[in-house]
Amino acid sequence: MFTKCFLLLATSMALPFNGSAADTKTPTKVIRPFDQKDLKGFSTWLKKTKGADPQNVFTLKDGVLRCGDEDMGYLATRDAYKDYHFKIEYRWGRRNPTDKNVRNSGVLLHGTGPDGSQNGVWKTSIECQLAQGCEGDLILIKGKKVDGESYPGSISSNTVIGEDGKTRWQADGKKTMYSGKQFWWSKHQAFFKELIDTRGSNDVASPMGEWTKVECVCKGSKITIKINGVTVNECFDANPAEGQILLQSEGHEVFFRNMEIRPLGIAPSDGASK
DSSP states (O other), X not given: OOOTTSBOXXXXXXXXXXXOGGGEEOOSSOBOXXXXXXXXXXXXXXXXXXXXXXXXXXXXXXXXXXXXXXXXXXXXXXXXXXXXXXXXEEEEOXXXXXXXXXXXXXXXXXXXXXXXXXXXXXXXXXXXXXXXXXXXXXEEEOOBOTTSOBOOOEEEEEEEEOTTSOEEEOTTSEEEEOOSSOBBOTTOOTTOOOBTTXXXXXXXXXXXXXXXXXXXXXXXXXXXXXXXXXXXXXXXEEESOSBEEEEEEESSOEEEEEEEEEOTTSOOOOTTOO
């Protein structure tokens, strides 16, 4: 288990991304942020301490990032991206003995606007959910623009209605506009009870304690989600369609490794999943 010997993440005020194309990069080579010895390529935002991280919620050692359970917030790339193939692997850490609900985290794509503009924690973005049993669900997080006005975010997906009345992605399903609820991944178990360390009957995420690979292919306004190589969800007409990439700390310790931001058309490396 990782201890306080982690390298200290320097605390600095997060730099908000204003959503303009001039601030956005389309990768032309593979970017591996965790190959660095520090987290200077990232900014932090936490509910309690804003841009500072006095509790070392985010720490990097030997290419593995710890997102702790001490506070809620995110680690954000300082650069914004569009048209890229993102890959990362994650596994869960320690269990909070008082926790009754599933472990929760996520990858937030196309982060746009001021930090903490949604409920003081999140910013406008499109979440690839990593909560147990929900891996690959898509959620639109609506924050604000730099001028304080509400950001008019939107996504659509092709869906079918399950026996529980909830939408799930299906490639030949009916076009559905986001209405404030999650776009569940294709085989999200009906009536799944989100209890700690439970799994859906068709989950493709790895068993507890093992690494799970997540891929987010962002091409124009379309996002395709893969979990352990299986396509589980898609959305299109995404707004925003570019922005920062954020890794969530949502009250559960989680570790990330092998983060890659690649040009489209270049398959990601497999890493050393165990």
